[in-house]
Amino acid sequence: MSRRDADAEADEFADRGRYRRFVNPRWARALRLVGCDREWTHGEGVHLIDSQGRRVLDAIAGYGAATVGHNHPRVIEALRSALDRRTPGMVHFGIPPLAGALAEALLRRSAPSLDKVLFTNSGTEGIEAAIKLARASTGRAMIVHCDHSFHGFTTGSLSLVGVDSLREGFGELLPSRRIPFGDLEALERALSPRDAAAFVVEPVQGKGVRIPPDGWLPEAQRLCRRVGTLLVIDEVQTAFGRTGAMFECVSQGVDDPDVVVVSKALSGGMIPVGAVLARERIWRAMFSSLDRALVHSSTFHQAPLAMSAALAVLELIDDERLVERSARLGSRLRASLESLRSRHRSLGEVRGRGLMIAIDLEPPRPLRGRLESMLWPQGFVMSLLSEGAVLAQVVSQRSATVKFTPPLVLDEAGVDRIVAAVDLALARADSGVIDGSLAALARMARNFLRREPTRSLDAVTRSVRRHPAP
Ligand SMILES: Cc1ncc(COP(=O)(O)O)c(C=O)c1O
Structure with a gap:
């Protein structure tokens, strides 16, 4: 190893130590547990x-x-030229030069019912703003949301998250009412007291990539209109092409929405x-x-930097x-994954829209003990990473669901590479090879538990599953 490489390795080691010490030691340990502390x-x-x-x-x-891939040269160029122009950062008392242009560019691409834009720095801030808009415009407080929904971690958004484990431990949240995703009768019942300011919904749920029944979203809109909600x-996760549509709600038939929240892909992931x-x-x-x-x-x-990046991305x-x-x-990725089902016992349902795709896994044999059953999907994504060189994540705590949201600049060869990696990991799973890494994972998890005696097995597994592990 050259002196430079040795220095770089020492720096990296120090960085990890600093992260563990000063930022989030639990997350650092969870990453280590799942082989992703790279x-x-x-x-x-x-x-x-x-x-x-x-x-x-x-x-x-x-x-x-x-969505536009990492470090797209045109986004870098836009950021560089914004810096070169030496425009001041956040002056506030003056007209921000690029905000009007970006608002116009966004509205031109969206439904004609939308005429104003509020900028934020994240998805959860957008949901918070939407809650305030809905409360101000209706004079009501209640918000209806769905089971398994995810809208962000700040307390207003968290009030609308349909995953109990994420809400626990933070005290009273905003008044909200939860319905099963895709259930019109339940929605009608939840709206019937006429006290709901808004029904907040993802057109395709990010957690588990759940797609609603055809026609449900326009029908939900009709029910909302009837009672003034x-x-x-x-669309924090779905907008700008992720699902194969500019806006997923429009492709599902809601062409005159009241409020749409976007983030993530708007700046291509480079600037909040x-x-x-x-x-x-x-x-x-x-x-x-x-x-x-x-x-x-x-x-x-x-x-200005955020506005510049977003204009370049659009x-x-x-x-x-x-x-x-x-x-x-x-379509190609879904069809190719689907075709693997005939050869692999471990592959369950394949579903998704555009390049937002999930597969359900079914362990090929009864697994020993609860820990192994819960960590088995993690072993699968570890195999995807270590042998297939594909980084993917387990998304759902209760079911073994692996999600793929690659950049949209992927090409056919990239699709085939994901499929080959899944094929290999499934073959490993079918033949019991994953059990080797699973046994190691279970050993590490047990050590982890021994060092954290106050945490339950479920809490450890939840912490591993909840995070975007490989
Ligand atoms: C559908 C949805 N809404 C809101 C959010 C929250 O966005 P952020 O993480 O930028 O706060 C997310 C994040 O994953 C999301 O997927």
Whole structure:
């Protein structure tokens, strides 16, 4: 090893130590447990490269944010030229130069019912803003949401998350009512007291990639309208081509939504940014007079770098026809994964839209003990990473679901590589080879438990599953 390599390795080791010590030791340990405590030193298109030069196809893409791939030259160029222009950062008392242009670019691509844009720095902030818009415009407090939904970790958004383990331990949240995803009768019942400001819903649920029955979303909108409840569509994960449509709600038949929340892919995952698109009358209810012009804002929103990156990404999506590409490659990926079912006992349902795809796993034999059963899917994604060089994640705590959200700049060869990696990991699973790494994983988890005696087995498994492990 050269002196430079040795120094780099020592630095990396020190970085990991610092992260463990000062940031999140539990997450660092969970990453170690699932074989993913690597340092990704470079990102290049659909690939991540680690400090040892190992090249991996990134099928998580920052929870679906890096739609244009890592470090797209046109996004870098846009950021560079924004820096070169020496525009000031967050002045606030002045007209931000690029916010109007980005708002117009967003509205031009969205449904005609939407006329105003509120910028945010994240998806959860967008949901918070949408809750305030809905409360201001209806004068009601209650929000209806779905089982298994995910809308963010801040307390307002968390009130609408349909996963109890994520809500536990934080005290009282906002008043909310939960219904099964895709159930119109339950929605009608939940809306019937006429006290709901909004029904907040993902058009395709990110957790587990659940797709609603055909026609459910337009019907949900009709029910909402009947009782004066706003339909807030959370497109934080789905918008801008992820599902093979610019906006998934429009492709499902809601072409005049009240409020749509976006983030993630808007800046291609490089700079935090988000936006809430709303009807004029809803916007007016919140910003109802001159003295309420700043009734909702934040220090970093509509920052020039974020606006520049987002404008470049929207142009890229058009120029490289990424929406169509996602639809085409997503069909190919789904069909190829589906074709593996005839050969592998461990592969259950394959589902998804565009390049937002999930597979359910079924262990080929009864597993020994609860720990192994719960960690088995993790062993599968570890095999995907170590042998197939594909980074994917387990998404669901209760079912063994693996999710793929690669960058939309993926090509046919990339699709085939994901399929080959899944094929190999399934073959390993069918023949019991995964059990080797699983046994090691279970051993590590037991050690982990011994060192953390207050934590239950479920808590450990939840912490491993909840995080975007490989
Ligand atoms: C559908 C959905 N809504 C909201 C959020 C929260 O976004 P953020 O992590 O930017 O706060 C996410 C994040 O994964 C999401 O998938």
